[in-house]
Amino acid sequence: MTTVVGLPVNTLAERYLARWELVSGGILLAVIAALLLLGPALSGHDPGYVDLQNRLTAPNALDHLLGTDQLGRDLLARLLHGLRWSLTAALGATLLAFATGTVLGLIAARRQSLLGTAIRQVTAFAQSFPVFVLAICLVAIVGNSLVTVVLVLGLVTWPVFCRVVQAEATSLYAREYVMAAEMLQMGQPRLYFRHVLPGLLPSLSVLLAFHFADMLIAESALSFLGIGAPLGAATWGNMLQESRAYLISAPWLLLVPATAIVTLVITANLLGDGLRRHLE
Amino acid sequence: MTLMSLRPVRDLAVLLLGTLTLLFFLLRLTGDPALVLAGPDASDQQVAVIRAEYGLDRSLPVQYLSYIGNLLRLDFGRSLADGSPALRKVLIAYPTSLLLAAMAMAVTLLISVPTGAWLGARRHGAARIAVRWLLFVLQGVPGFVTALLLVQIFAIELVWLPALGSSGLSSLILPTISVASFLAPKLTRLIEANVAAAMGSPYVRTARAIGASDREILWRHALPNALLGATALVGTQFAFLMTGLVIIESIFAWPGIGWLLVQSTTSVDFPVVQAITLTVVVTVFAVNTFVDLMQRRVDPRLRHREPLAPGVAA
Numbered sequence: 108m109t110t111v112v113g114l115p116v117n118t119l120a121e122r123y124l125a126r127w128e129l130v131s132g133g134i135l136l137a138v139i140a141a142l143l144l145l146g147p148a149l150s151g152h153d154p155g156y157v158d159l160q161n162r163l164t165a166p167n168a169l170d171h172l173l174g175t176d177q178l179g180r181d182l183l184a185r186l187l188h189g190l191r192w193s194l195t196a197a198l199g200a201t202l203l204a205f206a207t208g209t210v211l212g213l214i215a216a217r218r219q220s221l222l223g224t225a226i227r228q229v230t231a232f233a234q235s236f237p238v239f240v241l242a243i244c245l246v247a248i249v250g251n252s253l254v255t256v257v258l259v260l261g262l263v264t265w266p267v268f269c270r271v272v273q274a275e276a277t278s279l280y281a282r283e284y285v286m287a288a289e290m291l292q293m294g295q296p297r298l299y300f301r302h303v304l305p306g307l308l309p310s311l312s313v314l315l316a317f318h319f320a321d322m323l324i325a326e327s328a329l330s331f332l333g334i335g336a337p338l339g340a341a342t343w344g345n346m347l348q349e350s351r352a353y354l355i356s357a358p359w360l361l362l363v364p365a366t367a368i369v370t371l372v373i374t375a376n377l378l379g380d381g382l383r384r385h386l387e
Numbered sequence: 388m389t390l391m392s393l394r395p396v397r398d399l400a401v402l403l404l405g406t407l408t409l410l411f412f413l414l415r416l417t418g419d420p421a422l423v424l425a426g427p428d429a430s431d432q433q434v435a436v437i438r439a440e441y442g443l444d445r446s447l448p449v450q451y452l453s454y455i456g457n458l459l460r461l462d463f464g465r466s467l468a469d470g471s472p473a474l475r476k477v478l479i480a481y482p483t484s485l486l487l488a489a490m491a492m493a494v495t496l497l498i499s500v501p502t503g504a505w506l507g508a509r510r511h512g513a514a515r516i517a518v519r520w521l522l523f524v525l526q527g528v529p530g531f532v533t534a535l536l537l538v539q540i541f542a543i544e545l546v547w548l549p550a551l552g553s554s555g556l557s558s559l560i561l562p563t564i565s566v567a568s569f570l571a572p573k574l575t576r577l578i579e580a581n582v583a584a585a586m587g588s589p590y591v592r593t594a595r596a597i598g599a600s601d602r603e604i605l606w607r608h609a610l611p612n613a614l615l616g617a618t619a620l621v622g623t624q625f626a627f628l629m630t631g632l633v634i635i636e637s638i639f640a641w642p643g644i645g646w647l648l649v650q651s652t653t654s655v656d657f658p659v660v661q662a663i664t665l666t667v668v669v670t671v672f673a674v675n676t677f678v679d680l681m682q683r684r685v686d687p688r689l690r691h692r693e694p695l696a697p698g699v700a701a
Contacts, residue, residue, distance in 0.1 A: 237667050244664060361535055
């Protein structure tokens with residue numbers, strides 16, 4: 108087929124792709140939700156139970172579906188426990204960044220205020236600031252726990268949402284229907300929830316999905332570096348870190364959590380990409 | 388000198404002051420910094436020495452002013468690990484990181500520019516769909532997972548390449564591929580979008596009307612404009628690269644500032660952490676400012692726009 112230059116993007120193909128991405132992302136999400144709910148019942152083992160008789164068992168259908176680790180702990184149980192941790196941390200951080208960024212973005216959309224100017228400045232800087240480096244420093248100071256990871260990642264990444272909200276809210280506040288509502292003395296919170304937020308939702312939903320993927324990677328990376336989760340806790344980052352000593356004798360220790368992280372990130376990316384295409 | 392050229396300097400000063408102030412107060416909010424600075428195994432006497440040495444027995448405003456004063460003289464104190472000046476330790480590791488960053492950036496550009504241009508110019512075909520899916524999957528694999536898999540395959544199973552350290556060219560290969568593997572998909576999609584947009588623009592239509600070939604249109608007209616647009620996001624990409632370096636360097640024990648950062652955070656070597664933060668912020672800022680200035684020079688349309696152009700959502 109020859110290259111076609113200058114034609115508009117094939118919208119039918121885009122729409123088909125959007126549906127495909129949303130459906131496959133949705134199915135993956137349903138499977139993950141099921142795993143999350145069934146959780147402990149599925150593996151029949153305690154994620155922290157040490158069984159030195161059965162160290163580094165290869166995956167088998169009899170007892171340990173995904174094998175055991177260097178202390179004989181069941182890998183499936185640890186994987187499911189890690190899923191809970193990862194989802195909580197990533198969701199918490201995403202929602203915190205979303206809430207903070209949206210509120211500050213709305214304030215920044217009001218051009219005349221001094222606070223708005225300050226927020227715009229911070230947002231402009233944060234765009235090219237290595238926030239992860241800051242996150243590492245902060246978690247190291249504050250100490251490692253689930254709450255710390257959520258707080259630090261959320262409070263360090265809010266400018267992502269702030270920038271988008273500020274740009275879109277500025278144009279929304281200039282619309283006639285919003286100005287009319289304002290002239291009718293509608294209160295700020297009501298104005299926001301009735302008229303501005305619905306207009307922001309499409310781009311925010313896309314951003315939420317992609318940000319969730321980023322937070323998932325950041326959380327597991329922190330935990331991998333030994334900074335995020337408490338040592339020894341059953342998280343994917345910790346599992347990856349522990350697998351490094353057994354790369355030759357037990358490669359499944361690496362492959363199991365690696366596959367899990369990639370699947371979860373791809374699910375979020377599928378949903379985000381599908382939503383974006385669908386809304387365009 | 389006009390006011391315009393002083394603006395980056397002011398911005399950098401504000402940025403540095405903000406970041407280091409944040410670190411200062413957080414360190415004091417979370418407990419006794421003398422305990423943190425001295426480390427978990429220190430005796431009471433050692434803590435007292437640290438407290439006196441850092442002036443932690445004085446009031447908070449006095450402490451803050453002397454902290455800022457020390458920073459202005461580039462005095463970050465001494466590393467708690469070996470007693471050498473913190474900044475010097477960082478500057479020794481710096482070129483090692485720069486080498487890896489430059490290599491990774493070169494590989495990324497070698498992959499992203501041709502692939503992005505090809506994807507952006509092409510609208511149909513099985514090959515295009517296959518490449519886009521490959522990119523999509525690659526984008527879902529975190530850099531450190533790629534790195535671990537590469538180590539497993541090339542260092543453990545095949546024993547072709549070293550898994551650790553920075554001895555010679557062969558030890559540079561795996562870290563470079565790891566960093567490039569998470570930079571390239573993003574950049575490729577960015578270039579693709581920019582090329583696709585350029586392909587639909589009036590000047591391309593004009594070029595087509597006067598009889599330019601597909602190849603000429605893509606390489607002579609669309610791609611240069613698309614790349615110019617893509618460089619606006621270099622700042623975001625560079626911050627991203629810094630993040631990647633931190634993790635990839637610690638996996639490969641590559642003795643750069645990323646590796647040093649993780650080493651010093653886990654051992655609570657706070658003077659070094661502060662010096663690294665400063666170095667990273669200054670580096671990213673310098674790259675951004677440089678790119679901004681270069682863009683203005685190359686593209687006359689940008690000369691009258693506000694500095695630090697607002698970026699597109701990545």
